Amino acid sequence: MQTDAQPLVSVIVPTYNTEKFLDQCLESIRAQTHRNLEVLCINDGSTDGSLDIMKRHAAQDARVRVIDKENGGYGAGCNRGIDEATGEWLAIVEPDDWIDPTMFEEMLAFAARFDERIDLIKTPWWDLKDWNDPAKMKAYPSLLTGHIAASRRPFTVCENPEFLAYHPSIWSALYRRDFILERQIRFPEYPGAGWADNPFLIDTVCQAQTMVYYDRPFYRYRADLPGSTLNHATPELVTRPFDRWLTMLDRVEELGVAEPRVLEALYMRGFTYVDGAMFDDGADNPLVLEGARRVFGRMDQQLVLSSARISGRRKKLFCRILGVAYQPSIDPMRLAYVAQDAVSYMR
Numbered sequence: 579m580q581t582d583a584q585p586l587v588s589v590i591v592p593t594y595n596t597e598k599f600l601d602q603c604l605e606s607i608r609a610q611t612h613r614n615l616e617v618l619c620i621n622d623g624s625t626d627g628s629l630d631i632m633k634r635h636a637a638q639d640a641r642v643r644v645i646d647k648e649n650g651g652y653g654a655g656c657n658r659g660i661d662e663a664t665g666e667w668l669a670i671v672e673p674d675d676w677i678d679p680t681m682f683e684e685m686l687a688f689a690a691r692f693d694e695r696i697d698l699i700k701t702p703w704w705d706l707k708d709w710n711d712p713a714k715m716k717a718y719p720s721l722l723t724g725h726i727a728a729s730r731r732p733f734t735v736c737e738n739p740e741f742l743a744y745h746p747s748i749w750s751a752l753y754r755r756d757f758i759l760e761r762q763i764r765f766p767e768y769p770g771a772g773w774a775d776n777p778f779l780i781d782t783v784c785q786a787q788t789m790v791y792y793d794r795p796f797y798r799y800r801a802d803l804p805g806s807t808l809n810h811a812t813p814e815l816v817t818r819p820f821d822r823w824l825t826m827l828d829r830v831e832e833l834g835v836a837e838p839r840v841l842e843a844l845y846m847r848g849f850t851y852v853d854g855a856m857f858d859d860g861a862d863n864p865l866v867l868e869g870a871r872r873v874f875g876r877m878d879q880q881l882v883l884s885s886a887r888i889s890g891r892r893k894k895l896f897c898r899i900l901g902v903a904y905q906p907s908i909d910p911m912r913l914a915y916v917a918q919d920a921v922s923y924m925r
Contacts, residue, residue: 587615588615594622594649600631600632600674612686622651645658651770667752671797692788694788698782700790700792701796703797704795705717732789735835736835809858823851827844838881841881849892879900
């Protein structure tokens with residue numbers, strides 16, 4: 579069992595023009611029952627009142643430090659936070675979200691139960707729907723909640739690859755800083771938001787030797803509003819999901835992770851991105867079709883078509899996009915998986 583119950587946690591808040599939500603975010607961090615924090619407010623060239631809000635919190639709380647930099651995007655902001663951090667643990671909280679007060683205390687207490695030195699502590703989260711209307715806003719447990727049992731021992735991604743199938747959710751976690759530094763893990767510095775969380779997920783989850791999961795949500799995530807992602811304005815935005823998924827697969831291959839269940843989970847994420855792009859920008863959009871071909875073309879056809887996790891609808895789409903004959907069949911393994919999945923979500 580780990581003995582240091584009050585380690586320093588460095589909380590990185592990469593911020594660009596989020597003055598509407600930033601007070602709530604920083605107040606929730608400062609209100610943590612685990613008091614030993616440093617809060618690294620990375621101002622990524624904001625043009626609104628975000629910097630003033632950060633400075634006000636820093637004046638009120640010595641644990642808050644403001645780092646003002648030129649705009650470089652989400653990844654660059656997170657990297658600056660990693661460079662500046664001094665804590666034993668790293669956390670990332672996005673400035674338009676907030677966290678429940680016992681988040682860090684409970685996660686650290688859970689990790690302290692284990693004799694091993696833990697690299698990564700993971701939790702589920704709350705999806706906030708209709709957050710633009712306080713009267714309608716409601717929190718829903720993420721799909722991960724209740725889907726994986728709380729850890730009884732540390733594990734690796736090959737033992738439990740589910741984290742690659744769902745939202746990257748890199749912020750519902752604590753990372754041992756030495757692990758991040760030893761593995762030289764960094765965010766890609768894409769412009770803007772850039773989906774830099776996707777490659778970071780692969781680098782952390784696939785390299786952690788001792789990961790634990792605590793099945794309790796603390797993080798309040800403002801999910802995309804209905805219609806907010808429809809009809810992207812530029813080709814880069816249309817193709818971004820495909821590009822990032824391919825980057826994730828490249829990195830998995832570079833790390834030498836070849837476990838079929840890991841690839842299957844990553845394929846599930848790829849299918850989700852293809853489905854989302856078809857919904858947002860049109861199933862007949864040439865950029866979407868080409869992106870789907872690029873993604874499906876990198877998948878192992880036999881693994882896709884034999885997978886109990888991948889639905890018949892998705893297999894049919896896969897075959898249509900690649901020009902492969904689809905032969906539907908009743909798969910007892912698929913039926914068993916669907917039944918087991920339904921039970922886990924009803925717990």
